Amino acid sequence: MKAQLQQYMQENGMTQIQVANAIGKSVAVVNQYLKGTYKGKTEEVDEAVGRLIGRHRDKVVERRFNGEFVNTxxxxxxxxxxxxxxxxxxxxxxxxxxxxxxxxxxxxxxxxxxxxxxxxxxxxxxxxxxxxxxxxxxxxxxxxxxxxxxxxxxxxxxxxxxxxxxxxxxxxxxxxxxxxxxxxxxxxxxxxxxxxxxxxxxxxxxxxxxxxxxxxxxxxxLGNSLSEEDIGLLAEKGLGRQDFNTALFKASQGNARRLNKLMRGVIRVAEMHGREIDERLIQSYANMLIK
Known part of the structure; x- marks a missing residue:
């Protein structure tokens, strides 16, 4: 895990102070951990580092979502x-x-x-x-x-x-x-x-x-909600496909902010479980969003 942390820090330009803040440990602990001289419970630091890298991996997955401006x-x-x-x-x-x-x-x-x-x-x-x-x-x-x-x-x-x-x-x-x-x-x-x-x-x-x-x-x-056509344009840009436009319109309730949260969540859950996006997954994640 130490080698993975070193690679993670190098790829993302992170300092030991930033890593310490991110995992809730002192700078001294991170410094000793990287040098291999840490005398404490190394497995606890391993787990904290694993969670940090895992969260970063989830963020990378989210890059599949295209949140660029759409001219609705x-x-x-x-x-x-x-x-x-x-x-x-x-x-x-x-x-x-x-x-x-x-x-x-x-x-x-x-x-x-x-x-x-x-x-x-x-x-x-x-x-x-x-x-x-x-x-x-x-x-x-x-x-x-x-x-x-x-x-x-x-x-x-x-x-x-x-x-x-x-x-x-x-x-x-x-x-x-x-x-x-x-x-x-x-x-x-x-x-x-x-x-x-x-x-x-x-x-x-x-x-x-x-x-x-x-x-x-x-x-x-602008009223209280976006049209189905506008939601479709946003959905197509966000996911790069249009076969779920109708399902996303219903689940998003015509709200662009809710739609973006929905698409990001669906992408992440699909990646976490190694499954394809489908209408059941969209509805399942939509049920977790605040109405």
Whole structure:
């Protein structure tokens, strides 16, 4: 097992510290184990190393799954809404249930247009955090009051740029107001993407965001699930075959995220047991996923 660990470390560029952290042993134990001078229970280290290499083998198996971007109809709608906001300097809103591929489509657009600013909102994102994030992406100083940061951002952004905010339903009313003013003063396009409640948030509880909502040029609603055709495209790309499209559509419930978990799991289980993928295996693994 020592020779296997040495080969594993060499192939993956791992240090003794990384191995120690991965198997829950001290660096000294790993060092002595590799030198053949370890006086403790060598079989315990052998087992830990075996599990480490086994997990890596499972990851290699997973590479059979192709998770590259797929230009589904839903993705096309997202990309169209983003492009319109960029070209026209408009505000586009993209909503839909979780797991439909919104984030993948947004990141695809950023790959094709690297000058685009992308903010992925965290639950604790305050107006200050939002403005500092924008300053950081624009190469501006993050020091100062919110007004100072806002002024710097507006001084740098110009028409022709695009700001994408993912999971925008987590933004506070104040943060949304800052985005509206940045749009108004700079003419840059804005895309707000998130869960369906984003539309409700944009209206404001008491109509306090009417100025923002009235500026929305495009509202792209992806609904609650993907079409069978879209799921088929994703399944064919993921598995490299299309004979299980119908079974995968039913098992995934039209959700791209669930589909990806399902395909990865099916590939791994099939490899672990040396069996072929079939509809029974797909249904069996689907039953283990959270509904």
């Amino acid at each position: 109809y839903a993705a096309e709608r997202c990309l169209d809404a983003v492009a319109i906001a960029h070209i026209e300097g408009e505000i586009s809103v993209i909503t839909g249930a979780a797991g439909l591929g919104k984030t993948k489509a947004l990141k695809r657009y950023v790959e094709m247009n690297p000058e685009t600013l992308l903010i992925e909102v965290e639950p604790s994102c305050s107006p200050k955090v939002l403005l500092k994030n924008l300053c950081q992406q624009l190469g501006l100083s993050e020091i100062g009051l919110n007004h100072d940061l806002f002024e710097r951002i507006c001084g740098r952004l110009v028409a022709g740029r695009l700001l994408i905010v993912d999971e925008a339903e987590l933004l506070s009313t104040k943060s949304l107001e800052y985005i509206r003013r940045i749009h108004d003063l700079t003419g840059c396009g804005v895309v707000l993407a998130g869960m369906p409640r984003l539309i409700i948030n944009l209206k404001g509880k008491y109509g306090e965001l009417d100025q923002l909502y009235s500026r929305v040029g495009i509202a792209c609603d």
